[in-house]
Amino acid sequence: FEIKALSFTMATSVDDVEMVKSQPPNFIAVMDGSKDKKEEEEEDQDFSKDEVILKHVNRSRYIILDLYGVRILRMNWVVSLMASVVLWAVVGYCIDNGEDSITEFSKWQSWVTQNFTWLYIGSQDVWAIFLIWLALSKYGNIKLGRDDEKPKFDDLTWFAMLFACGIGVGLYYWSVSEPIYYYTGYTALMKPYFANADMRAQQAIFITYFHWGLHGWVVYIVVAIALGLVCFRQGHPLSMRYCFLPLVGKKVIDGIVGDIIDALSITCTTYGVCTSLGLGVDSIATGLDRLNPGLIDPTDIPTKIWIVVAITTVATMSVLSGLHVGIKYLSLITFVIGNVLLVMILFFDNTWYQLNVVVQSIGFYIQHVIEVGFHCDAWQQLNYELDGSKENLLLGSSGPNSLLSRMADKDIAINHPDPATFYDQSPTEFMDWWTVFYWGWWISWAPFVGLFVALISRGRTIRNVVVGAFVAPTMFSFLWFGIFGSLGIKMQRLAELALLPWNATATATPDCTSMGYSDGEPSSDHAKELASFGYYPLNCRSHPGRIFDIVDPYQGMSKFMYLLIFVGVSLYFITSSDSGSFVDDLISAGGHENPPAIQKVYWCWTEGLTAIALIKAGGSEAIYALRAVSICSGLPYTFAICFLCTAIYRCVKME
Numbered sequence: 001f002e003i004k005a006l007s008f009t010m011a012t013s014v015d016d017v018e019m020v021k022s023q024p025p026n027f028i029a030v031m032d033g034s035k036d037k038k039e040e041e042e043e044d045q046d047f048s049k050d051e052v053i054l055k056h057v058n059r060s061r062y063i064i065l066d067l068y069g070v071r072i073l074r075m076n077w078v079v080s081l082m083a084s085v086v087l088w089a090v091v092g093y094c095i096d097n098g099e100d101s102i103t104e105f106s107k108w109q110s111w112v113t114q115n116f117t118w119l120y121i122g123s124q125d126v127w128a129i130f131l132i133w134l135a136l137s138k139y140g141n142i143k144l145g146r147d148d149e150k151p152k153f154d155d156l157t158w159f160a161m162l163f164a165c166g167i168g169v170g171l172y173y174w175s176v177s178e179p180i181y182y183y184t185g186y187t188a189l190m191k192p193y194f195a196n197a198d199m200r201a202q203q204a205i206f207i208t209y210f211h212w213g214l215h216g217w218v219v220y221i222v223v224a225i226a227l228g229l230v231c232f233r234q235g236h237p238l239s240m241r242y243c244f245l246p247l248v249g250k251k252v253i254d255g256i257v258g259d260i261i262d263a264l265s266i267t268c269t270t271y272g273v274c275t276s277l278g279l280g281v282d283s284i285a286t287g288l289d290r291l292n293p294g295l296i297d298p299t300d301i302p303t304k305i306w307i308v309v310a311i312t313t314v315a316t317m318s319v320l321s322g323l324h325v326g327i328k329y330l331s332l333i334t335f336v337i338g339n340v341l342l343v344m345i346l347f348f349d350n351t352w353y354q355l356n357v358v359v360q361s362i363g364f365y366i367q368h369v370i371e372v373g374f375h376c377d378a379w380q381q382l383n384y385e386l387d388g389s390k391e392n393l394l395l396g397s398s399g400p401n402s403l404l405s406r407m408a409d410k411d412i413a414i415n416h417p418d419p420a421t422f423y424d425q426s427p428t429e430f431m432d433w434w435t436v437f438y439w440g441w442w443i444s445w446a447p448f449v450g451l452f453v454a455l456i457s458r459g460r461t462i463r464n465v466v467v468g469a470f471v472a473p474t475m476f477s478f479l480w481f482g483i484f485g486s487l488g489i490k491m492q493r494l495a496e497l498a499l500l501p502w503n504a505t506a507t508a509t510p511d512c513t514s515m516g517y518s519d520g521e522p523s524s525d526h527a528k529e530l531a532s533f534g535y536y537p538l539n540c541r542s543h544p545g546r547i548f549d550i551v552d553p554y555q556g557m558s559k560f561m562y563l564l565i566f567v568g569v570s571l572y573f574i575t576s577s578d579s580g581s582f583v584d585d586l587i588s589a590g591g592h593e594n595p596p597a598i599q600k601v602y603w604c605w606t607e608g609l610t611a612i613a614l615i616k617a618g619g620s621e622a623i624y625a626l627r628a629v630s631i632c633s634g635l636p637y638t639f640a641i642c643f644l645c646t647a648i649y650r651c652v653k654m655e
Contacts, residue, residue, distance in 0.1 A: 047237050048594035056237050057590045058254040071596040080588045082263035087270055091610050094625050105628035111393040112635055113432040114384055117376045120439040123638055125373050127218045130645050131466050139652040140463030144228025151459040160335035161456050162469055169276055169572040171480050173283055176546040179204040179485035184539035187508040189426045192368050197506045201489050205361040208485055210372055211438045212477045219443050219641060221470050223450025225462055226644045229651040232458050237591020240265040240447050246650040262587050265447035270607050271630035272445045273580035277611040280573050281307045282544040287566030290548050305612050312608030315577035319600050334571040341564045346483055348554045358482035383419050383428040440631035443638055448583045487550045488538055495537035498530050512540035577607055
């Protein structure tokens with residue numbers, strides 16, 4: 001029917017859409033109150049067409065809006081509204097409350113760690129075992145798509161795009177710093193053990209491998225396979241809600257449950273991407289300062305904001321150009337730049353030492369990954385209950401019900417109030433700082449990266465996806481972190497030997513003052529001489545600059561390598577941003593593969609403006625608050641992914 005006075009038309013059937021489009025109203029809004037839709041049996045659907053997408057969505061929640069022949073909206077208004085409200089509410093809270101929001105969200109993260117470490121650790125192992133079984137079983141030959149369908153991208157392009165959306169920026173951001181943190185930051189980090197400085201160095205590389213290895217990619221692949229089986233093979237739009245179709249049925253998926261799943265997926269994706277923008281802007285600012293000293297102040301807030309604006313602008317152009325142009329070619333360029341840098345570092349320095357570290361560390365990983373993969377820091381986390389200086393957030397045993405409170409009521413004292421020191425333990429908070437933080441962050445990114453991996457993996461078999469997107473990226477990560485991490489430890493050791501007093505001994509936490517450093521810069525003559533030679537104690541240097549520090553010894557090529565690192569970091573941030581925006585737009589559009597450009601711009605700039613607002617409000621500290629939110633949002637997704645494994649099993653059994 002038409003309401004001429006308002007000059008808009010509501011279509012009650014798919015056929016009416018074409019009739020409405022032939023009329024000249026000011027705008028067209030397509031909505032339908034019918035909820036029960038006949039499922040299409042066709043294997044191949046063109047979800048870039050309005051009439052096709054309307055056969056699958058709940059049309060009481062879907063809007064198609066054109067203005068004077070220009071496509072304006074193609075979206076599920078409930079999902080888009082829920083995601084936008086939640087996202088901007090959290091951002092507003094961070095801006096209004098500043099440091100208080102950081103404290104509050106960090107408390108949420110600690111609550112998750114104290115109560116659900118067992119779940120995060122155990123579930124990752126179960127998912128990995130499930131994927132390995134699936135790939136090796138008879139179901140490994142099932143395609144994510146029709147049986148006669150061919151992959152959309154060649155292997156090199158596919159592999160490059162995997163890295164661009166899933167892990168790329170972390171290769172630069174953590175490649176040197178993470179091993180250095182483990183090597184110089186902890187006196188008793190027993191993962192699995194160490195007897196001297198060499199074992200401490202090996203442990204540093206191993207833990208980095210553990211955090212960036214098989215366990216990280218497992219969540220992405222579970223989501224990708226679930227989407228591929230249900231959406232590509234059974235003919236549904238590509239949206240997170242359809243993953244659960246085999247478990248709860250279409251009526252539930254078309255209702256509020258499906259809307260919540262999609263809205264949560266969008267918010268997790270946006271939080272994750274804008275967190276990376278906020279964290280990575282320090283690396284980009286540091287790179288600009290290294291390329292042209294004095295050009296900018298790397299700590300200046302307006303400078304960081306302009307960097308985010310520049311990245312978001314390029315990401316917007318990339319996402320507008322589409323998956324097969326902008327995102328594809330940016331991913332390839334970035335991957336090639338990373339490999340050029342990797343080869344240069346491998347051959348400019350002690351090649352044999354680096355290869356020794358890589359091979360030795362892979363063997364160490366194979367030997368200990370199962371042991372550490374189930375490691376929950378049970379004895380260390382017991383200190384939340386035994387140490388009065390720790391904030392006890394344990395369900396059922398905190399507050400007046402805590403052990404220490406009940407002992408205090410009986411006037412029973414504890415003679416050794418610091419159990420970590422008494423028992424020579426690693427820090428009680430290590431899981432919160434590192435492993436659970438990583439697992440929560442990987443999981444919070446699962447809807448974004450998993451959907452993107454599914455999209456670029458269409459036409460491949462389950463076995464191909466598991467091996468190609470599970471094992472291959474892990475091996476490349478091992479090569480990258482092994483080479484960069486080994487050079488970081490080499491530089492650290494040389495600096496310690498040169499700068500520490502002659503009667504000093506190797507310690508896990510070398511003192512920066514003793515090595516002639518103050519505020520990250522050399523202060524003694526000896527330290528300045530070593531710095532002019534290109535070597536620094538990395539534990540005394542700023543985190544964003546460490547990857548630039550390790551190329552300083554190659555003084556004839558260091559500037560060029562600065563440029564490669566700067567371009568690589570920038571492009572990986574751009575590809576993460578455009579991939580995230582692409583996925584946000586796809587989900588908000590209910591799986592519509594050709595949504596209007598204005599929606600793409602909206603989600604891209606929502607990510608950028610979120611990062612800008614938080615940087616302006618509280619600098620990098622505000623970003624940590626948002627990161628904590630994204631980690632906490634990974635908790636419900638942990639349960640969801642467990643159900644996804646069941647959905648995958650039901651799908652392959654039906655095949």
